[in-house]
Amino acid sequence: MLLVDSLTKTFSADENEVCAVDGLSFQIAPGEVFGLLGPNGAGKTTTLRMVLGLLEPDSGYAEVDGVRTADDPIAVKSRLGFVSASDGVYPWLSVREMLLYFGDLYGVDPDLAQSRCEELAKLMGIASFLDRRAGTLSTGQRQRVTLVRGLIHDPPVMLLDEPTRGLDVVGVQTIFEYIEHLRTVGKAVVVCTHRLDEAERLCDRFGLLHRGRLRYSGTMEELRTSTNREHLVEMFVDLMKES
Numbered sequence: 001m002l003l004v005d006s007l008t009k010t011f012s013a014d015e016n017e018v019c020a021v022d023g024l025s026f027q028i029a030p031g032e033v034f035g036l037l038g039p040n041g042a043g044k045t046t047t048l049r050m051v052l053g054l055l056e057p058d059s060g061y062a063e064v065d066g067v068r069t070a071d072d073p074i075a076v077k078s079r080l081g082f083v084s085a086s087d088g089v090y091p092w093l094s095v096r097e098m099l100l101y102f103g104d105l106y107g108v109d110p111d112l113a114q115s116r117c118e119e120l121a122k123l124m125g126i127a128s129f130l131d132r133r134a135g136t137l138s139t140g141q142r143q144r145v146t147l148v149r150g151l152i153h154d155p156p157v158m159l160l161d162e163p164t165r166g167l168d169v170v171g172v173q174t175i176f177e178y179i180e181h182l183r184t185v186g187k188a189v190v191v192c193t194h195r196l197d198e199a200e201r202l203c204d205r206f207g208l209l210h211r212g213r214l215r216y217s218g219t220m221e222e223l224r225t226s227t228n229r230e231h232l233v234e235m236f237v238d239l240m241k242e243s
C-alpha cells in the first residue's frame with residue numbers, strides 16, 4: 001500500500017517561491033490503480049520524486065508498504081517499481097543480462113531473479129529476444145523490457161510516469177495489459193498521464209492536482225458528482241479556467 005500524507009514542497013527560483021506540492025494526501029490499496037492527474041506544472045513529478053526518495057519534502061511524508069521514505073530510502077526503493085516514458089536500456093548488455101543486473105541491484109537472489117526473468121519474459125512477450133543486445137531493440141521491444149525491469153524485484157507498489165508517451169496503438173495496448181496484470185497480482189499502482197481518455201479507462205480512482213493541491217479525488221462517479229462534469233477533460237478545462 002502507498003500512503004501520502006500532507007506532502008509539501010516549495011522551490012525557490014529566481015527570487016520567486018513556487019509551492020509545487022501543497023499538503024497532498026492520498027492512499028492506494030493493493031490491486032488499486034490510482035490516476036494522479038494534472039496539467040503541466042501541477043506537481044505530479046515532484047510528488048513522484050518525493051515518494052521515490054529523490055527529493056526531500058518540506059513537510060509530510062510518503063510511506064510505501066509500511067516504510068517511510070525519509071526513514072529508510074533504500075528499503076523504500078526495493079518496495080517500489082518505477083516505469084517512465086524516458087527510461088533507457090543499457091545498449092551493450094543483453095536483455096537478460098540487464099534484467100539480472102537490476103535484480104542484483106535490488107538484492108534479489110540470483111536464482112529467483114532468473115526464474116522471474118523467464119516468467120515475466122513469457123508474460124510480456126520478450127522471451128524471443130532475451131539474449132539480444134538491448135541496443136538493437138525496437139522502441140516497442142524496449143518498452144516491454146523496461147516494463148519487465150520494473151517488476152524484477154516484485155515490488156508491492158508501482159509508479160508509472162507517462163507510460164504511453166510516444167507509443168503506437170500496439171504499445172499502448174501493451175501498457176493496458178501490463179496495468180491489468182498489476183491489478184490482478186495486487187500491486188498498488190500510481191499512473192501519471194496527460195492522456196485523460198486513457199486514464200478514464202485505466203484507473204479505479206483519481207486525484208486531480210492543480211497548482212500542487214489535490215482539487216478533487218475519488219472514483220469517476222464521485223468526480224462526476226463533485227464537478228457536475230461527465231469527463232476528465234471537462235473537469236480539467238474548468239480547473240484551468242480558474243488560473
Ligand SMILES: Nc1ncnc2c1ncn2[C@@H]1O[C@H](COP(=O)(O)OP(=O)(O)OP(=O)(O)O)[C@@H](O)[C@H]1O
Pocket residue numbers: 011012013018019020038039040041042043044045046047
Ligand atoms: N527543481 C526545481 N526548481 C524550481 N522549480 C521547480 C523544480 N522542479 C519543479 N519545479 C516547479 O514546480 C512546479 C511543479 O512541477 P512538476 O514538474 O512537479 O509538475 P508536473 O505536474 O510534473 O508537470 P508536467 O506535466 O509538465 O510534467 C512547476 O511550477 C515547476 O516549474
